Amino acid sequence: MFEVTVEAGFSSGHYLRNYRGKCENPHGHNYKVFVTLIGEELDEAGLLLDFKLLKQVMRPVVDYLDHQMINELEPFTTLNPSAENLARYFYQETAKQLHEMTTGRVRVKDCTLYETDTSFARYYE
Numbered sequence: 001m002f003e004v005t006v007e008a009g010f011s012s013g014h015y016l017r018n019y020r021g022k023c024e025n026p027h028g029h030n031y032k033v034f035v036t037l038i039g040e041e042l043d044e045a046g047l048l049l050d051f052k053l054l055k056q057v058m059r060p061v062v063d064y065l066d067h068q069m070i071n072e073l074e075p076f077t078t079l080n081p082s083a084e085n086l087a088r089y090f091y092q093e094t095a096k097q098l099h100e101m102t103t104g105r106v107r108v109k110d111c112t113l114y115e116t117d118t119s120f121a122r123y124y125e
């Protein structure tokens with residue numbers, strides 16, 4: 001089994017609803033997201049997936065969130081923009097495209113979303 005991982009970063013504002021504490025107030029993070037792919041077969045070049053292609057798949061998702069108040073963007077107008085929900089959002093948005101792109105040869109294993117250097121959430125199915 002092979003895995004490849006690409007990291008990306010974005011800086012955004014958010015606040016947590018239904019939360020008691022300082023994070024109920026608007027504040028910002030320099031987020032980091034790691035998307036890990038998994039598969040058994042390599043392509044003709046010996047790659048599970050070109051890092052470049054994975055970066056291209058992640059880019060629109062990152063650009064959508066970067067320098068925005070995440071609570072004002074769908075689906076986070078109603079879904080709390082926690083690290084957990086953001087990790088799942090990255091998983092779902094990238095999995096859709098990767099399945100089509102590789103006809104199922106490569107799948108997303110997990111997405112890990114760092115809010116701070118010491119706090120992160122991971123989503124997988």
Ligand SMILES: Nc1nc2c(c(=O)[nH]1)N=C([C@H](O)[C@H](O)COP(=O)(O)OP(=O)(O)OP(=O)(O)O)CN2
Nearest residue numbers: 015016023027029081082083084115116118119121
């Ligand atoms: N399981 C989760 N817990 C918390 C989340 C989350 O997304 N999932 N989010 C927050 C807040 O967004 C907060 O900004 C981050 O919390 P925290 O790690 O406490 O941030 P600090 O860097 O300020 O940590 P200190 O140790 O208080 O300095 C809260 N919890």
Ligand SMILES: [Zn+2]
Nearest residue numbers: 023027029115
């Ligand atoms: Zn926060």
